[in-house]
Amino acid sequence: MSRMKFFCDDNRCIECFACSVACAEAHELPTGISRRKVITLFDGIEGKEVSTSIACMHCTDAPCEQVCPVDCFYIREDGIVLHDKEKCIGCGYCLYACPFGAPQFPRDGAFGAKGAMDKCTMCAGGPLETNSEKERHLYGQNRIAEGRVPMCAAVCSTNALLVGDAESVSTIYRKRVAGRGKGA
Amino acid sequence: MKKYIVMFIAALCLASVAYAADSQIWGEMRIQNILGYGQEESWKLGPLFTMLQHKYFAWIFLGVLLGVPLVFFLHYKIVGPKVFPHSHNKHYAFNLFHRTVHQIAAVSFLVLLPTGFIIVFGDFFGGGTLVRMAKNLHGLFTIPFAIVVIPMALMWLKEALFNLEDVKWFMILGGYLSKEKQIINATQFNAGQKMWYWVAILGGITMILSGAFMFFLDFKMEMLHNITGLSQIDLLRVAAILHNVMGFAVVALFITHVYMSMFAIKGAVHSIITGYVEEEEVKILHNAWYKKLKDQGKF
Ligand code: SF4
Ligand code: SF4
Numbered sequence: 001m002s003r004m005k006f007f008c009d010d011n012r013c014i015e016c017f018a019c020s021v022a023c024a025e026a027h028e029l030p031t032g033i034s035r036r037k038v039i040t041l042f043d044g045i046e047g048k049e050v051s052t053s054i055a056c057m058h059c060t061d062a063p064c065e066q067v068c069p070v071d072c073f074y075i076r077e078d079g080i081v082l083h084d085k086e087k088c089i090g091c092g093y094c095l096y097a098c099p100f101g102a103p104q105f106p107r108d109g110a111f112g113a114k115g116a117m118d119k120c121t122m123c124a125g126g127p128l129e130t131n132s133e134k135e136r137h138l139y140g141q142n143r144i145a146e147g148r149v150p151m152c153a154a155v156c157s158t159n160a161l162l163v164g165d166a167e168s169v170s171t172i173y174r175k176r177v178a179g180r181g182k183g184a
Numbered sequence: 185m186k187k188y189i190v191m192f193i194a195a196l197c198l199a200s201v202a203y204a205a206d207s208q209i210w211g212e213m214r215i216q217n218i219l220g221y222g223q224e225e226s227w228k229l230g231p232l233f234t235m236l237q238h239k240y241f242a243w244i245f246l247g248v249l250l251g252v253p254l255v256f257f258l259h260y261k262i263v264g265p266k267v268f269p270h271s272h273n274k275h276y277a278f279n280l281f282h283r284t285v286h287q288i289a290a291v292s293f294l295v296l297l298p299t300g301f302i303i304v305f306g307d308f309f310g311g312g313t314l315v316r317m318a319k320n321l322h323g324l325f326t327i328p329f330a331i332v333v334i335p336m337a338l339m340w341l342k343e344a345l346f347n348l349e350d351v352k353w354f355m356i357l358g359g360y361l362s363k364e365k366q367i368i369n370a371t372q373f374n375a376g377q378k379m380w381y382w383v384a385i386l387g388g389i390t391m392i393l394s395g396a397f398m399f400f401l402d403f404k405m406e407m408l409h410n411i412t413g414l415s416q417i418d419l420l421r422v423a424a425i426l427h428n429v430m431g432f433a434v435v436a437l438f439i440t441h442v443y444m445s446m447f448a449i450k451g452a453v454h455s456i457i458t459g460y461v462e463e464e465e466v467k468i469l470h471n472a473w474y475k476k477l478k479d480q481g482k483f
Pocket of ligand 2 (some may be wrong): 054067068069070071072073083088090091092093094095103116119139
């Protein structure tokens, strides 16, 4: 079985934030939530500066899934890690467990109580009926169901952001590395 | 009282400042947060929290929830309760202030514990509205407890300091293992009550602080970061671990406290409702206190 993975080729990422903005727009995310973020390390240091784009990495053995007290995560056959917003109690445990700071929380409750967790779905929606009004409202577009690649990868102008079955992602990347002779 | 109101308002202000400022988790600090997960020089708190929460916490809570009452059930069946005549002389030991403060703490605990358990066993309850409500009540009822915890700590501090008699108390576990009414030379609080005092107060404060961290999530604590060298997310992991581990102790001793006052010493609970303690009960279970009261002509 194939496993869906993201990979950001930091040799190509030009820190344009298109992925982040496109994601927020496509899924109509509330302000303050950005499922995909671009980070830059060694900012301004010549030769060392590197940028990459991070969202939920859809981990194998996902730690978020292991700690959730209401068990609201489910991992699809293809490895996409999704969760049920109607079950989620906004406790934040998934955030503590996640190595990438992917889970986020809108502050929509009284006294600033955390709302249901929100994270990247790899554009695969949620547990509700595919492409239903409600699924779209809670989880954003379900592009995977339509056979399209996630929004972030679709708009990446340098093709730095790769997505798909782990095997093919690594094949593409290996070819690139071989082609430029460095940068593995 | 004014002091507490000011403290409360200050806490609220701090919280709103934290919101307005740049995010500690998803803003500037997110790289440190990501690096902190399981890197070589880090404390590896991410994997640690994941392992504890995934494999142990819920089971330990279940063990405490079933185990402690089971032990007391057996105690009740085998040793039985201590019964004192409540028609005798009484001494007014807890004034209205003592009782009000204690009652507020009691009510908060009666909400905090069950809601805490509903969160821990959230999947059993199916998640969603019920568990979310429990989580919100859990946060809400922290407020009354937070308001009374300091006055409660201060009003019983002197009585709760340990002394040599307490060692003896521990050796015979306060005489609760025998059916006889042995005379115990304890002061107003015996070693068991003192132990509960410290767990309730220090544990309670730890629970409030770690809970507040988890609730506010994005608080700014430069000082804590500097002292511990931990990133925001690692501080949250510490808070979550502490909150759970401290929870075991608080739950175990709370159940003990309730059992003692309601069952093991029949009717002892009335003393914190009416304020009066009963002569023979004091004479036997708190003999040192009894002598003092007697000298003062209070019995
Ligand atoms: S939320 Fe975090 S832990 Fe869970 S799958 Fe995504 S990256 Fe992994
Ligand atoms: S915030 Fe929601 S998804 Fe995350 S661990 Fe808590 S209940 Fe589960």
